[in-house]
Amino acid sequence: MKRRKKIEEQFFKGLMAASTYIIMITLLYLIYVIFKQGFRALTWEIVSQVPKGGYYFGEEGGILNAIVGSFYIAFGATILALLIGLPVALFMNVFLTRHQSALNNIRFFLDVLWGVPSIIYGAFGFALMLFLGLRASLLAGIITVTLLIVPIMIRSMDEVLRMVPGGLLEASYALGSTRTEISFKVFCRQTLPGMITAILLAFGRGIGDTASVLFTAGYTDYIPESIMQPAATLPLAIFFQLSSPIPKVQERAYASALVLTLIILFISILARVLSSKYKEHVIK
Amino acid sequence: MPVSKRKIIDTISHGWMLVSLTVVLLIPFMIGLGLVLKSLPILQQENLLRLLVDSDWHPMKGKFGFLPFILSSVYVTLLSFLIAAPICLLSAIYLTQYARGWLLQVMHPVIDVLAGIPSVIYGVWGILVIVPFVGNFIAPLFGTVSSGYSLLSGAIVLAVMSIPFILNLLIEVFNSMPVELKEASLSLGATHWETIKYILVREGFSGIVAAIGLGISKALGETIAVLMVVGNVVQIPKNVLQAGYPLPALIANNYGEMMSIPMYDSALMLAALILFVIVLIFNVFARLVIKHGGSRR
Numbered sequence: 001m002k003r004r005k006k007i008e009e010q011f012f013k014g015l016m017a018a019s020t021y022i023i024m025i026t027l028l029y030l031i032y033v034i035f036k037q038g039f040r041a042l043t044w045e046i047v048s049q050v051p052k053g054g055y056y057f058g059e060e061g062g063i064l065n066a067i068v069g070s071f072y073i074a075f076g077a078t079i080l081a082l083l084i085g086l087p088v089a090l091f092m093n094v095f096l097t098r099h100q101s102a103l104n105n106i107r108f109f110l111d112v113l114w115g116v117p118s119i120i121y122g123a124f125g126f127a128l129m130l131f132l133g134l135r136a137s138l139l140a141g142i143i144t145v146t147l148l149i150v151p152i153m154i155r156s157m158d159e160v161l162r163m164v165p166g167g168l169l170e171a172s173y174a175l176g177s178t179r180t181e182i183s184f185k186v187f188c189r190q191t192l193p194g195m196i197t198a199i200l201l202a203f204g205r206g207i208g209d210t211a212s213v214l215f216t217a218g219y220t221d222y223i224p225e226s227i228m229q230p231a232a233t234l235p236l237a238i239f240f241q242l243s244s245p246i247p248k249v250q251e252r253a254y255a256s257a258l259v260l261t262l263i264i265l266f267i268s269i270l271a272r273v274l275s276s277k278y279k280e281h282v283i284k
Numbered sequence: 285m286p287v288s289k290r291k292i293i294d295t296i297s298h299g300w301m302l303v304s305l306t307v308v309l310l311i312p313f314m315i316g317l318g319l320v321l322k323s324l325p326i327l328q329q330e331n332l333l334r335l336l337v338d339s340d341w342h343p344m345k346g347k348f349g350f351l352p353f354i355l356s357s358v359y360v361t362l363l364s365f366l367i368a369a370p371i372c373l374l375s376a377i378y379l380t381q382y383a384r385g386w387l388l389q390v391m392h393p394v395i396d397v398l399a400g401i402p403s404v405i406y407g408v409w410g411i412l413v414i415v416p417f418v419g420n421f422i423a424p425l426f427g428t429v430s431s432g433y434s435l436l437s438g439a440i441v442l443a444v445m446s447i448p449f450i451l452n453l454l455i456e457v458f459n460s461m462p463v464e465l466k467e468a469s470l471s472l473g474a475t476h477w478e479t480i481k482y483i484l485v486r487e488g489f490s491g492i493v494a495a496i497g498l499g500i501s502k503a504l505g506e507t508i509a510v511l512m513v514v515g516n517v518v519q520i521p522k523n524v525l526q527a528g529y530p531l532p533a534l535i536a537n538n539y540g541e542m543m544s545i546p547m548y549d550s551a552l553m554l555a556a557l558i559l560f561v562i563v564l565i566f567n568v569f570a571r572l573v574i575k576h577g578g579s580r581r
Binding site: 085181 | 291293393400401407477
């Protein structure tokens with residue numbers, strides 16, 4: 001009996017260890033494959049030029065249009081999302097602290113919203129675009145990506161703001177601050193590291209998302225010069241170029257994949273570095 | 285006494301906050317409303333139930349049967365769940381109960397980073413690694429021929445994608461359990477494994493269900509990575525080595541041509557609506573389980 005117990009435990013322990021290492025190896029292998037294929041294809045020409053002769057058939061040129069387009073969309077959407085998201089997160093944690101049940105319902109709502117797939121945002125953005133009489137453009141892309149990243153941004157800011165000790169709120173009230181001053185001068189400053197992480201997280205999500213910009217931002221070989229022009233994006237550059245029959249264009253897709261991965265890795269390292277740098281303002 | 289500047293600023297910012305909150309809370313209703321309005325034309329013409337169980341998809345002839353797409357979605361999602369769920373559960377238990385502290389310390393940031401990697405990258409990896417693997421290795425193993433672009437490839441890529449997501453949630457579930465529970469069980473003479481099996485997994489059951497539910501709902505809506513490896517052939521798949529055509533892929537693939545064929549855009553918006561409703565149900569259910577699981581004690 002005792003022996004059987006021991007064997008069972010050993011068996012499952014082995015199985016669990018195996019699962020963990022399988023996960024680790026698979027994920028490392030994924031990064032390895034992307035890096036290997038990417039670095040082989042990556043040249044200075046690819047990141048510094050727009051496509052020549054079309055992104056699909058043209059053998060010359062690069063993906064500068066997609067890199068710039070992605071940054072335009074992600075920056076625009078992050079700023080818009082910040083304009084809507086930051087007030088909501090502050091409102092929840094400064095104004096609504098006494099209404100716990102309302103607060104819980106809003107959080108529940110945002111969590112559910114977070115789970116809505118990006119293709120739905122894409123389809124909705126497309127419908128909205130037609131409704132407003134817009135064509136596929138930078139603007140439509142920015143609006144759609146904003147809708148996509150707002151719930152993520154609010155919830156991550158909210159998680160940080162929740163940790164602010166209640167005494168800080170009371171102390172600020174006692175000094176005669178208005179709630180706005182508490183929000184922006186006390187809470188924002190106190191949670192700056194976490195806020196930066198939240199913003200960068202939303203930015204990363206925005207720059208990497210494909211399905212939402214597929215309908216709305218369009219695709220072009222040029223760098224957009226106005227907000228009403230269509231814009232290329234990195235995820236779509238990968239997707240379209242990979243389906244091209246020309247090997248040289250496919251190589252460019254691998255290079256694009258590497259560029260996108262490096263941007264995402266850079267953002268998550270930046271988030272860690274910045275959030276530890278600004279910790280000094282935090283009152284413990 | 286004149287109203288102070290601080291008061292005015294406070295009023296303005298309060299107003300802006302309220303407006304923002306309203307906008308955010310309205311988003312899902314706007315999405316729902318927009319999709320319903322857009323899919324009304326086809327719903328007025330056809331019976332919804334008939335559309336859902338019909339397998340005849342010929343937009344040019346005005347036939348819009350969603351069954352092949354719904355079945356493909358279900359197969360891919362179920363299969364990816366069968367792959368990802370056990371591995372994630374075992375690994376989460378190992379990392380939180382058996383492994384040395386440093387392993388979790390290393391794994392945590394790695395999982396975080398991987399959860400942030402865009403799905404299109406997973407798609408590229410799927411084409412480079414999983415598709416040839418399924419085509420050259422798995423298919424001959426079962427004595428059939430497959431290009432590799434199949435439901436199985438889609439499911440494997442989906443499973444790999446959702447592993448960081450599910451694992452993160454599960455680690456949280458196991459980490460948030462009170463240590464006393466474990467200590468009490470161990471002091472009664474149960475082995476470590478028995479404690480896990482009878483106490484921890486049972487205690488965290490709702491959390492586990494919720495984490496996996498959220499993983500499934502994420503997998504259901506995942507578009508681009510699946511679209512790249514699943515083959516996109518309209519058919520009722522007979523086995524998992526055949527190509528499929530899940531709902532999100534249908535929407536994503538046809539946006540360009542849908543304006544020229546009558547009812548096509550309406551049908552695609554209906555597909556989006558169906559997906560939206562299914563994902564919402566999964567999400568609400570999983571979140572409710574989390575909420576109630578948390579407040580039980």
